[in-house]
Amino acid sequence: MDRFNKILLHHNFKEYLRRIATLEETRVFCKHEMTHFLDVARICYILNLENKANLDKEIIYACSILHDIGRWKEYQEGIDHAIASKGLALDILKDCGFDQREIKLICDAIGHHxxxxxHPSNLSEFIYRADKLSRPCNSCNSIDKCNRFENGEIPTINY
Structure with a gap:
């Protein structure tokens, strides 16, 4: 997991997390921070094992911690954060030693999360599902104001 650890130390990654944290300081809904990213990674890895997809653990973890790094662009510029995150992840992945095939797989999954x-790949589907499953909506104090659920029903966990 050397390349994953390089991402964690990458100056752009740390700067994007700082920007997100600043913009979400007063947010009453779920935040986009390392706890969420690692929850997504762990759930995605479980989905990978359960489905015998044989995705590389480092690819799963890299995708998971990068899938929301464009949140600050959505807040400041109105750009969909999936698209923004895909673009921001590209240079980080290159700098951290991922090859072109891995970068395409990860960026496609981020763009479709x-x-x-x-979904273009198992990784894409698993990131989407893990992102949804990672949120403890049933115990959220702000669920009545959240726009994640259009019909107003309290969500259930569907695996």
């Missing part, structure tokens, strides 16, 4: 269907 908000899409419910038509």
């Amino acid at each position: 908000r899409t419910e269907s038509n």
Whole structure:
């Protein structure tokens, strides 16, 4: 997991996390921080094992910690954070030693992590599902104000 650890230390990654934290300081909803990223990674890895997909653990973890790094661009510039995150992840992945095939797999999954269907890979589908499963919506104090659920029903966990 050497390349994963390089991401954690990458100056751009740390700067993007700082920007997100500043912009979400007063946010009452789920925040986009390392706890969320690692929850997504762990759930995604479990989905990988359960489905016998044989995805590399380091690829899963890299994708998971980068999938929301464009949140600050969504807040400041109105750019969909999946698209922004995909673009921001590209240089970080290159700098940390991922090859072109791995970068394409990871960036495609990041770009589709908000899409419910038509995933280009198992990684994309697993990141989407893990992102949803990682949130403790049933115990959230702000669920009545959250726009994640259009029909107003309290969500259930569906694996």
